[in-house]
Amino acid sequence: MKELKSSVQKTFKILEYFTTQKPEWGVTELAKAIGSNKSTVYRFLADLTKLGVLYKHPETEKYSLGLKLFELGNRVQLKSAFVDKTHPELIEVAKSITETVHIAVFKNYQIFHIDKVESPQGLKLSSRIGSSGPAYSTALGKVLLAFLPTAEQEQALQVIMTEQSPIAFTEYTITNRQTLQKELIKIKEKGYALDREESEMGLICVGIPIFNQHNEVVASLSASGPSNRFKEENVVNYVTTLQKGATAIRQRIDYFKP
Amino acid sequence: MKELKSSVQKTFKILEYFTTQKPEWGVTELAKAIGSNKSTVYRFLADLTKLGVLYKHPETEKYSLGLKLFELGNRVQLKSAFVDKTHPELIEVAKSITETVHIAVFKNYQIFHIDKVESPQGLKLSSRIGSSGPAYSTALGKVLLAFLPTAEQEQALQVIMTEQSPIAFTEYTITNRQTLQKELIKIKEKGYALDREESEMGLICVGIPIFNQHNEVVASLSASGPSNRFKEENVVNYVTTLQKGATAIRQRIDYFKP
DNA sequence: AAACATCGTTTTAATATATGAAACATCATC
DNA sequence: GATGATGTTTCATATATTAAAACGATGTTT
CATH class of the missing domain: 3.30.450.40 (GAF domain)
Structure with missing residues (x-):
């Protein structure tokens, strides 16, 4: 994540990790996969969840892509x-x-x-x-x-x-x-x-x-x-x-x- | 745009402006609408375009929502x-x-x-x-x-x-x-x-x-x-x-x- | 039940990144 | 060829982002 300059790039780099093969991620897991700090990823996920871009499962606490993306995708x-x-x-x-x-x-x-x-x-x-x-x-x-x-x-x-x-x-x-x-x-x-x-x-x-x-x-x-x-x-x-x-x-x- | 803390929020605030009613925006126009600086918005739009999240029309130079969002929306x-x-x-x-x-x-x-x-x-x-x-x-x-x-x-x-x-x-x-x-x-x-x-x-x-x-x-x-x-x-x-x-x-x- | 992992979350000071004013470039229009 | 409207680049400054460490909660192992 060091190589990426703008937050916009980081944001979409994170979103890209949510694939059909792996649609759900936890904080630590994702931070490891991206090669970035846990708290950094945490903040991104929290922000994205607040916006509805990600969805945080109430029980599993895992994140997945949210309805906001469905909405934007249809536009x-x-x-x-x-x-x-x-x-x-x-x-x-x-x-x-x-x-x-x-x-x-x-x-x-x-x-x-x-x-x-x-x-x-x-x-x-x-x-x-x-x-x-x-x-x-x-x-x-x-x-x-x-x-x-x-x-x-x-x-x-x-x-x-x-x-x-x-x-x-x-x-x-x-x-x-x-x-x-x-x-x-x-x-x-x-x-x-x-x-x-x-x-x-x-x-x-x-x-x-x-x-x-x-x-x-x-x-x-x-x-x-x-x-x-x-x-x-x-x-x-x-x-x-x-x-x-x-x-x-x-x-x-x-x-x-x- | 001063009130918004994270870049993630700014990113999606920008994307939200691309509605069915107004699907295309120029830099200055959008900066005015959001109440933010022209060069700031410019950088966001440029970044988003590089990622395919926005699409920049070759002739009109206007921006609209890009295929990356369609892709993510389907996931x-x-x-x-x-x-x-x-x-x-x-x-x-x-x-x-x-x-x-x-x-x-x-x-x-x-x-x-x-x-x-x-x-x-x-x-x-x-x-x-x-x-x-x-x-x-x-x-x-x-x-x-x-x-x-x-x-x-x-x-x-x-x-x-x-x-x-x-x-x-x-x-x-x-x-x-x-x-x-x-x-x-x-x-x-x-x-x-x-x-x-x-x-x-x-x-x-x-x-x-x-x-x-x-x-x-x-x-x-x-x-x-x-x-x-x-x-x-x-x-x-x-x-x-x-x-x-x-x-x-x-x-x-x-x-x-x- | 104590010790150990593992996870999400919060805090912090250091620093890298975002910001906005201004200047520049390009293109129409007058 | 001046004027005004774009998009784009620059750069010093301010500020948001970063990562390490500590925390708390939960679950697992001994």
């Missing part, structure tokens, strides 16, 4: 001006496809999941809304890359290949720049991206771009399911349904740009 | 352990009722909207997820109050009547403690609350409680619509459908307590 424009407007359409698409449907945007050279509607069927994905993931190994990511303006795509590929040093999650993951570039060209031609077990064995995914009324890619839409259920011959139908959804979304979001 | 347990699990059920209820459906919890003696599914029909409410509102003038609020343990209800009524000094939004709004208390008893007997234009003229609302597996009220569920469409004879049907939803939700949330 973010991406949520109020995009997700809220597109969600009903997502429900429609999911109903018609009967597989899990996702929307993602491109952020920091990664995909950022902003909404999903889960398949009513047993097998589901476990992606979290508000979570990030690699762009190179997913249909959502590849399609976002494919429809980026050339200069931006160049730069994105550069960053992905150098700073992220792609990991082969499965034997099908594309980790090579040339291969990815060719794939992106093909995606742009076909209008959709396919991910056949590139990020996880047994998982298949189709993704299409969502354009705003300036014809800029603003997000991508996907359907995904287990490989045994996700038949080759359905892909065309999925794409058609997704595109119908994308068109409807386009009407609703005006000139939105994330 | 709040109420969202990940409650809303995510209950949302599909909400969709079902809304589909079957064909009116807007809401879920709220009780917080700080107010109702806190945590999820909604809008009616596909033209006329809609404009409540925001993550927003608070009075408990005494809504079906969601009255039903939450009605099923509170006696001691807590006492205290809640006390706070509401003294600190909130109820406002008569319409001629039907209950602003009197005795009247409200009688109403709560009736609600508990009947098992549901009705709001006939008590918070807004032309708006009718039915609400029922959601219990967890310890039989504690954890939330309330409502259907609402314009008075011309919302016929008396449908209320029973609505209640039945809502209760079916509440039962399904109860299964999914285990012993959740907000």
Whole structure:
């Protein structure tokens, strides 16, 4: 904590420790994890709790993220001006496809999941809304890359290949720049991206771009399911349904740009 | 800003200024509004932007709430352990009722909207997820109050009547403690609350409680619509459908307590 | 039941960080 | 090209933040 200059940074460094994997922390525990003084962390937690940013469990005395963050999170424009407007359409698409449907945007050279509607069927994905993931190994990511303006795509590929040093999650993951570039060209031609077990064995995914009324890619839409259920011959139908959804979304979001 | 001691408080005081009504701010403007120095606010905004908590529009140079808050907001347990699990059920209820459906919890003696599914029909409410509102003038609020343990209800009524000094939004709004208390008893007997234009003229609302597996009220569920469409004879049907939803939700949330 | 841990909380003086006035930069508009 | 409105940087000063230590409460071990 010595390296951090401003209290603002310290505040959010603390909040970042409250993850899905570890949503509850005690003072001492957290101070140890952050490598900071106990009383310093104590004061931060106390302050944040008073504001409702953290919640202190009456019995366990452990802290977790509070309603204030839920409140602020819902005020973010991406949520109020995009997700809220597109969600009903997502429900429609999911109903018609009967597989899990996702929307993602491109952020920091990664995909950022902003909404999903889960398949009513047993097998589901476990992606979290508000979570990030690699762009190179997913249909959502590849399609976002494919429809980026050339200069931006160049730069994105550069960053992905150098700073992220792609990991082969499965034997099908594309980790090579040339291969990815060719794939992106093909995606742009076909209008959709396919991910056949590139990020996880047994998982298949189709993704299409969502354009705003300036014809800029603003997000991508996907359907995904287990490989045994996700038949080759359905892909065309999925794409058609997704595109119908994308068109409807386009009407609703005006000139939105994330 | 002089009165505020910790930077944590200053940070969230700043974030609170980014509302739905005014989601974008410039430095000078915001400094004036807060009553603080320009360069101080500038540094806060710069720090917050670097962290992704705020977003600085490339052209307008204005600041707005950023994706980091969306991310953190989705990690709040109420969202990940409650809303995510209950949302599909909400969709079902809304589909079957064909009116807007809401879920709220009780917080700080107010109702806190945590999820909604809008009616596909033209006329809609404009409540925001993550927003608070009075408990005494809504079906969601009255039903939450009605099923509170006696001691807590006492205290809640006390706070509401003294600190909130109820406002008569319409001629039907209950602003009197005795009247409200009688109403709560009736609600508990009947098992549901009705709001006939008590918070807004032309708006009718039915609400029922959601219990967890310890039989504690954890939330309330409502259907609402314009008075011309919302016929008396449908209320029973609505209640039945809502209760079916509440039962399904109860299964999914285990012993959740907000 | 005494001794020992472990946790949250409070206190303190030392110091690092936040502050605000002023100057500067950039951009419109007049 | 002067004027006024932005955002941004600088710097001495004031002040909030820091960390060690002590405290109190609770639970665990011997």
